[in-house]
Amino acid sequence: MDDEAHLEPAAPLRADARRNHDALVAAAAEVFADLGVDVPTKAIADKAGVGVGTVYRRFPKRSDLVVAVFRHEVERCAAAAQDLAARYPPFEALARWIDCFLDLVVTKRGLAAALQSEAPAYADLRGFFEDRLVPPLQGLMAAALGERSADISGQEMWRAIALLCAPATSDDFARTRRMVALLINGLRVDGADSPRTESIDS
Amino acid sequence: MDDEAHLEPAAPLRADARRNHDALVAAAAEVFADLGVDVPTKAIADKAGVGVGTVYRRFPKRSDLVVAVFRHEVERCAAAAQDLAARYPPFEALARWIDCFLDLVVTKRGLAAALQSEAPAYADLRGFFEDRLVPPLQGLMAAALGERSADISGQEMWRAIALLCAPATSDDFARTRRMVALLINGLRVDGADSPRTESIDS
DNA sequence: ATATATACGGAACGATGTTCCGTTTAGAAA
């Protein structure tokens, strides 16, 4: 959240710092793709040709680096919602958008898992994704479900989808997709399928 | 898988070893409840009053200890399937059984997450749970869905449920339950809700 | 009582995350 052209200058980086920043993002992108986002910091530092201290100075938390690497893709996914809503019937637009999210997350090794991590280093990652992706999802859900307000919020639906993706790699895209499809399916009918409130008495 | 009364003797443990084994299971049960199943080995060793070496000698993999602690509960959950199937209409029996599983997993801090771990130390944990729980689930699903064979296998359904539980603690039982309910809901209608096969063209 | 296989404890090792600090350097000022 501190790169790219922004509003407040707040002290521009020195030339070497800027270089290292860029080199780190590039190196991280490569290494994340090869080894996953949970790769040792040293590997990123080596790839970028800097010391680990520099990694931590520019990107104090791992999530900062992850966000820097994937920001554009996340925002592209968020933006796709409008197009899809305009082009397809509501429910299909929703399904297609979710597919779009799956593509994003499933092709980045360890990203979906990191999204679930409670480690301090990943603390802001979920927030970043939710800020960008939940609103579009919520919009699509509202359109698809109509006034019959969802049994589940956009936030919760997002969480559920992200959870189902957690172990996913490109290999088991199909499996993940089946599980998520089941979830979407569940939206089609009015909820309240589970009437029991007492506990099991076995 | 190496405790309790078994078939082959295969060298009975020495008295002190037996004592330590039992102390470790007891200590682990306590510590797991307090700190979660991913607690440092040292904490378990200290609680049991033994050295870490002893922990690893008796329980080479963390999953061995986890299984020893939760085996009974898992088997009770597995056994509940029959009772439920006899007592309730098929779909309600399924829903209730899943609730039973949620209770089991959600009240054990970190257990659901460990179920997803790919670390060698947890390698056999998923297998243990699946061996005991997938068959009952499959039975209940078959009864509920009838000949219209599920769009999703018992194995995959179990996996999906377990994934949705991953971050769950007693606190967010309700949230987890809503997500799982949505999943169950998805079973009610014939699948194939997502007709698209081409990619998004935005 | 003795012998020995069994078991014990915890030091040692390796991997990683994160911080700290002595050294280097970009870039402004003289």
Place this chain on the structure above:
DNA sequence: TTTCTAAACGGAACATCGTTCCGTATATAT
């Protein structure tokens, strides 16, 4: 151009944790 200093650097140092190893202790058979 030279000088000066804040900014930045690199990597050693520290902390944590999993796992292994081995010298010591002991249960138990003889």
